[in-house]
Amino acid sequence: MPRPSKPLLSVEMIVDAALRAVDANGDFTMPGIAAALGVRPSSLYNHVGARSEIVELLRDRAMSAVLVPAETDGDWAHRVAAIARSYRDAYAAHPRLIPLLTTHTVRSRPALAMYETLARAFDTAGLLPQEVLDAITVLDAFVLGSALDLSAPEQVWEAAGDIDPAFARALGHLDSPDRAHRAFEAGLAALLVGWGA
Known part of the structure; x- marks a missing residue:
């Protein structure tokens, strides 16, 4: 079976989905992100670890805009x-x-x-x-x-x-x-x- 031309999941995609959830609802859940990305929650843990890791990745994203x-x-x-x-x-x-x-x-x-x-x-x-x-x-x-x-x-x-x-x-x-x-x-x-x- 050929590999997909574009990765099904990446850290950036997970952070994007988490940020969209926070912008809309003020928080995110691992099952919610997984559902938004069409993957299983276990796939998220394989890419980023725990929920706290996603929180720090969100901080990284916001802070990278600070000059x-x-x-x-x-x-x-x-x-x-x-x-x-x-x-x-x-x-x-x-x-x-x-x-x-x-x-x-x-x-x-x-x-x-x-x-x-x-x-x-x-x-x-x-x-x-x-x-x-x-x-x-x-x-x-x-x-x-x-x-x-x-x-x-x-x-x-x-x-x-x-x-x-x-x-x-x-x-x-x-x-x-x-x-x-x-x-x-x-x-x-x-x-x-x-x-x-």
Whole structure:
């Protein structure tokens, strides 16, 4: 019997199917991926091992879209800002991936390489080792929250009845199409000033 001209199953096909499931449902199952690919679940295990391996492959996929600048590319703040913007954009493309990935230990080489670059940048800024870890954690939370904000409904808040006048004035700017981008840039600038101090 001749071999098929194209492989029936590959790691890339499995990751593609898992990502489609996460984009649609927020999670994936091994039987669901197998059914989508027209194979048995045992075939998946032969290619990728356990479910946790697929989760890390999904992280690899998302993190490979993050552009990490060279060490010579600007000062530490420029490098951190460039990573933050690219990191947010990569995860904004698949916001339902965020809750899944945050429940698993990070082992992905592209992810760890990004964190190493951030650690060196914060070290250059003069942060102490614990402050470096704190800064990375804060940046993670800020970036992933901002990625989720990009997928929020156009009208984030709907206040009925009596509301505080200051909040009412703020809500008067809800129709601004760049609200999420403006908020991200303002938050990033504030973080960089704080870390620089």
